Amino acid sequence: MKKHYLELVWIIAKTDFKLRYNNSVLGYFWSLLKPLLLFAVLWLVFSVFMDLGVPNYQLYLLWGIILWNFFAEGTMSGVHALSSKANIIKKIYFPRILVVIASTLTAFLSLFVSTLVFYIFMLFSGVPLTYHAFTFIPVVMLMYGLILGFSMFLSALHIKFRDIDQIWEVLIQAGFWLSPIIYPLSRVPENWQNYLLLNPITGIIQYSRRAIIEHDFPAIKGTIYILMCTIAILIIGFFVFNKLSPKAAEEL
Amino acid sequence: MQQEVVITAKNIAKKFVLYHEKRRTLRExxxxxxxxxxxxxxxxxxxxxxxxxxxxxxxxxxRNGSGKSTLLKMIAQVYEPTRGKIEKKGLISPFLELGVGFNEELTARENIYMNGTILGLTSAQIDERFDQIVDFAELLKFVDTKLKHFSSGMHLRLAFSVAIQADADILLLDEVLAVGDASFQQKCFETFRQFKKAGKTIVFVSHDLGAMRQFCNRVMYLKDGNIEAIGDPNEVIDRYLYSDKQIADLVQTAKHDGGKKPVEIVSVEFIDKFGHENKTYLTADRFIIRVHYKKNVPMVEKPVLGIAIYRDDGTHIYGTNTDLQNLGLELAESGVIELCNQNLPIIQGKFLVTLAFHHKDGTVYDWQDKKFEFYVQKGSNHDGLVDLDFKYKIL
Known part of the structure; x- marks a missing residue:
């Protein structure tokens, strides 16, 4: 039975992907161009027009955009996990969490492809690629924990409140500017830095950039905070999801 | 024979809250x-x-809204009961409807995998059964065609072929038989017979009372959220058809009357236009019903022979009797009474016939309730149930 559930997740994710990009590789690469284009514009503005003076800024910026994009893409499709699968949910029982996992999976694909682009970029930038690059793995795990937690929470609420997705889109926009993606955290006034660090994604982006680009391992305290946040969000998400999702078939 | 209980429903209640105005957004x-x-x-x-x-x-x-589908959905765990508990033993195939997860933009092949996985098959199992599925659906040429180019019949065949592959001990069906042409329905019934042989448990909701009588061991009649009757299919279905209690009682007394019937219907023949006994007719065919009767007492008081025709869903479409036609019926010791219609004005369907002898005041002598059936195939280019034969005239 367990194995069958894995296959169900896989086929739902695969089908979603196929339908979204209409089965064409080109269609998919278009969607990859979005973060890269954003990167190009922001790089032009903040490195040429008004120089922020950050060494290896292009890597800084790109890695920040990639991680944020992973979060944004994952949660944005996660919000619709239950509502977009109404036709299946109304007719058949399976653990509802499977559709949440399935709909967040597609975000991994763009993450892997764009990470590859990033590492290639890094080779050309003359920054040595060290074993620190492996911090990529725990970073992605933490990010996925956050995505899953938020997606459970949001998709369950989306059944009742159909405008949650629009609200979330605005919050994602705000989050993009309030996380140190374009600017380094050090440029933020010191009394504000601690507020920004309350957001676990700020920490994840900050630490992983420092590890990969500056070869410096993150502070234990900060890492523990991020881990706790992720676990808390997962638990809250799971709790809300378990409470609301059994009603999904009736509400949808 | 003591059989294992596989589904137990205890004190099941389901409440729906209907808001006068449904608020669907946080803003509202x-x-x-x-x-x-x-x-x-x-x-x-x-x-x-x-x-x-x-x-x-x-x-x-x-009837519609009596809670049938809600109950089935609770057995399938799609809905949660508000009160009570449903216990199940064995693997349930949850196909309430056919073709769950079908997507118009995907090919038949992709849909088979999608639908099959939803129904609980692993991809290895689908690989193995793929040819069989396509074969049964008769869609070999179209495996890589997108579903949106399929006719509704092809859709259905595909869905059904996947559905019957599901490995389950208990199958839940909701109105699956409602669609499809005659030959496909035959195929479905054949599959059901195989399921029955294989010892599978099937719970099914349908308006096809004919199929119910044919296949079910037991039938439950739900009325306004409660069980009105449960047990022998024929009795429960009759009860359902005669919600009008008086008639139900009448039929019951006629059925269970231990004493000899004063006059009884020995046999009934349906004769076609070639003079042969037949069960299938075309629209506008000649249709003759011959009732063979026998008297068991020397004197039968004021006998009336009545006929009623029902569509298989219980809709009463016609009725008459000798009294209504001012025919003073005089019965011999035994004999034949013929009812003839020169142009059967029915367009198509399956029909059940009730024939009854009774006293002019309504006392039943012999009541053969929906015992006889015939089919009508479309022999008219008009649509619907009855060929009313309207003619156009441009003024």
Whole structure:
């Protein structure tokens, strides 16, 4: 039975992907161009027009955009996990969490492809690629924990409140500017830095950039905070999801 | 024979809350926070208890809105019961409807994998059964065609072919037989017979009372969220058809009257235009019903022979009797009475016939309720149930 559930997740994710990009590789690469284009514009503005003076800024910026994009893409499709699968949910029982996992999976694909682009970029930038690059793995795990937690929470609420997705889109926009993606955290006034660090994604982006680009391992305290946040969000998400999702078939 | 119980429903109730005005967004919830939202509670099921045994074909009937589908969805775990508990033993194939997860933009092949996985098959199992599925659906040439180019018949064949591959001990069906042409329905019935042989348990909801009588071991009749009757299919279905209690009682007394019937219907023949006994007719064919009767007492008082024709869903479409036609009936010791229609004005369908001898005052002598059936195939280019034969005239 367990194995069958894995296959169900896989086929739902695969089908979603196929339908979204209409089965064409080109269609998919278009969607990859979005973060890269954003990167190009922001790089032009903040490195040429008004120089922020950050060494290896292009890597800084790109890695920040990639991680944020992973979060944004994952949660944005996660919000619709239950509502977009109404036709299946109304007719058949399976653990509802499977559709949440399935709909967040597609975000991994763009993450892997764009990470590859990033590492290639890094080779050309003359920054040595060290074993620190492996911090990529725990970073992605933490990010996925956050995505899953938020997606459970949001998709369950989306059944009742159909405008949650629009609200979330605005919050994602705000989050993009309030996380140190374009600017380094050090440029933020010191009394504000601690507020920004309350957001676990700020920490994840900050630490992983420092590890990969500056070869410096993150502070234990900060890492523990991020881990706790992720676990808390997962638990809250799971709790809300378990409470609301059994009603999904009736509400949808 | 003591059989294992596979589904136990205890005190099942299901409440739906109907809001007069459904608020679907956070904005509405905030804007109208102070405004009370009137709501009504509606109990689709009130207190339902039953058991289904292993290997049983268990039918559920009832009018629209009687809670049949809600009950099935609760067995399938799609809905949660408000009260009560449903216990199940064995793997349930949850196909309430055919073709769950079908997507128009995907090919037949992709849809088979999608639908099959949803029904609980692993991809290895689907690989293995793929040819069989395509074969059964008769869609070999179209495996890589997108579903949107399929006709509704092809859709259905594909869905059904996947559905019957599901490995389950208990199958839940909701109105699956409602669609499809005659030959496909035959195929479905054949599959059901195989399931029955294989000892699978089937719970099914349908308006096809003919199929219910044919396949079910037991039938449950739901009325307004409660069980009105449960047990022998024929009795329960009759009860359902004669919701009018008086007639139901009449039929019951006629059926269970131990004494000899004063006059009885020995046999009934349906004769076609070639003079042969036949069960299938075309629209506008000649249709003759011959009733062979026998008297058991020397004197039968004021006898009347009545006929009623029903469509298989219980709709009463016609009735007459000798009294209504001012025919003073005089019965011999035994004999034949013929009813003839030169142009059968029915377009198509399956029909059940009731024939009865009774006293002019209504006392039943012999009541053969929906015992006889015939089919009509479309022999007219008009549509619907009855060929009313309207003619156009351009003025």
């Amino acid at each position: 919830h905030i804007l109208y926070f102070w405004k009370p939202n009137r709501k009504e509670n509606f109990y689709a099921l009130k207190d339902v208890n039953f058991e289904v045994k292993k290997g049983e074909f268990f039918g559920i009937i009832g």
